[in-house]
Amino acid sequence: MIELQEGVIPEIEVHKPYALVAITKHGVAMARDLQQKFPQVDLYYMAKFEQGDEQDRGIQLFTGTVRLLLPALFKQYKGLILIISLGAVVRMIAPILVDKKTDPAVVVVDDKGENVISVLSGHLGGANALTHEVAEAMQARAIITTASDVQKTIPVDLFGARFGWRWDAEDKLTPVSASVVNEEHVAIIQETGEKNWWMHDTPMPPSIVVYPSIQQAIEVQPQAALIITDRLLTESESVLLENGVVYRPKSIVLGMGCNRGTSLEEIEAVIDETLQELQLSKKSVKALCTISIKQDEVCFQQITNKYGWEFITYTPEQLNEMPLPNPSETVFKFTGAYGVSEPAAMRYAKTTDLLLPKKKSGNATISVARLTF
Incomplete structure (x- = not known):
């Protein structure tokens, strides 16, 4: 928890190149969604909007006025994305501006998520490119007010960020x-x-x-x-x-099943070992999918929160709609589905092809599919 006080520079944890800040209920909801779509941000919002999963998702909560937070963010981030009114942002950043060669990019998003506005360091600081990427991710309108926008090429550090x-x-x-x-x-x-x-x-x-x-x-x-x-x-x-x-890109889908009470460490080891065998990047995992009776399985909740993956569950009826290469009467007896990891991966990826059919490892089973685009 960051407690903001006059005259005290707050201690913050910097992990990503951009800071995302929200101070309203609607803003927090948008920011939480944007953090999932735009993983290059550290998210900050007011403690009164705490939802209980902030530590798992790396979200930093603060108390006090956001004005006291901005000087620390200004010094340590390449850019700031602020879901705060434009007028308030202008007043708050005015005393801490230095020059266009050193000031970070500043982008403002309105509380309805309709407009994304490039405010500061449009060209040199990359705010114009950041505005376009955030607007694309939010399906909002990008507003660039500089006389000439020369960023008609690929911003290398933001390439594909909206995806x-x-x-x-x-x-x-x-x-x-x-x-x-x-x-x-x-x-x-x-x-x-x-x-x-x-x-x-x-x-x-x-x-x-x-x-x-x-x-x-x-x-x-x-x-x-x-x-x-x-x-x-x-x-x-x-x-x-x-x-x-x-x-x-987020192109890999994990279908998984496990025995009740399997540890986070075992699940992560199975995933790491499997991806290494397939020579796939863990950064490309988009979702972990399983059967609905596992929706409260702690290890699945922990691993998906840790890496920001989607956690998707399907009913036995939904899983049985998929053509199974390895149907199991034993699995059906206990779950009502003829398979878990294979049909879950296939259903999410909308494919019948698997990069990896069901593999059992310790207390877990895993299958892997690739999304088509």
Whole structure:
């Protein structure tokens, strides 16, 4: 709990590049939803709106006026997304402004979530690009008031953010951004994930080229690369990472079952081992799905809260609608469904193909499917 007091700089925990702040009931609801869609944010809101899951979700609560929180956020974040009225934000940030080269991006969202407004550091600080990405994630209107908006390209550190994509490592964000801005040859390779990532009303610049495979991109020796995949790259493919960034779309679905009382540690170990076997990134997991009688299973609640995954349950009737490669009379006897992990993964992913059929490991079973886009 952050207790804000006049003249005292609050201690905050910085984990992500952007801070998201809400101070009203409606604002908190929107912010909690946006945190799931836009994982690059640390979320702060007033303690009176506490819902009980804040620690699991990494949400920081505060008491006192938000004005006393902003100076600490200003110094430590690349950008602030504030679900606060524009007039109030202007008054609160005015005393702490330094200059456009050092001030963070500031974006304001109205309390109905209809407008996302670029307020400060539009170009140099990236507020205009951040505004577009947040607006896309919220299905809101982006409002840019600068005379010329030159961000008609890909903001490397925000690429796919509105879909929940996450980059693997940040060490190449700056040099790859420089390649994009300087119109060097930049290769894009997309193996999975949402396809409608180009959001401008102008064509992509000729310096940015989409290649159908990593191998073809390697052959042309681009000066930078953006790779969108849920796979772990092989050693030979990693040559593109000399000046490249890997983005992890939310494309992997876990179907799981477990014995009652299975520990978080065991469930996470099964997931980690399985993803490693399949050479898939944990950052690409979107949902964990199971049968409805497991909706109160503590280990499933803990693991999905820990990583911000969706936790989806289906009734036995819904699971039995799926064609099962390995139906089990034993499972049916105890649950009313002929399978749990396989049909749960298939139903969510809307596919009958599994990357991994049912695998039993200790107290758990797991199946893996990939979403199609």
